[in-house]
Amino acid sequence: MAWNILLQRLFGNRGSKEQAKDRLQIVLVYDRLGLSADQMEALRRDIMETISRHIAIDSERVKIDFQHKHSPAEVVINAPVRRARPAAEAPKQPAG
């Protein structure tokens, strides 16, 4: 508790402007690309299909994000691997 207060005093509270900045950076990546929600979903589906042809992945949990830590922004695809075998042979259990 006291430790938390100490840390807050040292580094300051995370003001609402940090939220403003994060939210703006995300929304602007989409604005600049001019991608609609439908197009994003189509991209997600295509990527999922392509990867699934080679690796068994948890298709429900495939996520596409944009990161702006560096310029230009990067597309980050997160696809949890079930097992490094063709999808057809993959057992229905998550990888350890």
Place this chain on the structure above:
Amino acid sequence: MSGRAIVITSGKGGVGKTTATANIGIGLAKHDRKIVMVDGDIGLRNLDIIMGLENRIIYHLVDVVCGRCQVRQALVKDKRFPSLFLLPASQVDQKEAISPEQMRDLATQLKEEFDFVLIDCPAGIEQGFRNAVAGADEAIVITTPDVSPVRDADRVIGLLQNTLGDPQLIINRMATDMVKRGDMLDQRDVLDILSVRLLGIVPEDEEVVIAGNRGSPVILSENSESGRAYERIVRRILGEEVPIPELNGHRGFMRRLGKLFLRR
């Protein structure tokens, strides 16, 4: 001679385009330049009332473009500066009453006579925006440090880059105390997001409302913070190197440390 035509735009309404146009116009006139301010907001005439010139209008922009009068007849002379003129918008016509080509021709004509043609752009990115931008050689984008104006400014900057190249940015209504406590985007944040050149920062200032009430823009009052900010902006437009005062919330680690121990 050929002057510079500058459009003042923002995307979002209500962030201070007209106020900025009025102050920059007066500021440039104070520096003995010959200025015409064109109110590009057809249907929602505003620059005249901010300038305190609303009772002097006879003809307007649409009259000029449609050949109902000469440019000279429509220009309203400022009551304070003899080298400052206003070309008012029409209050009754639609944005479609003029075309981008007509606006371009008008600006070319005005540039022959004036050092600066300042075009006050309407909000939005439709026909009114296209008209206002068509006449310009360069652009100033104005935003406040809030999420929606910054988002809209980004859109407008993208559109301008395809035509006029990189615009310059004015951040308006910056509240120092909010920046200091981390509750408002500071200049560094806004520039990180928009990646354009900063022309100036105008602090939040009650005087702007009073100035509007009186029809006498803040740059005319001696002790107004925002008036001084506009004065610096004007000097930068004229090519002078005027440093931008740093106003941000990044307080140093050591200062925080010192404060922590002093408090106990």
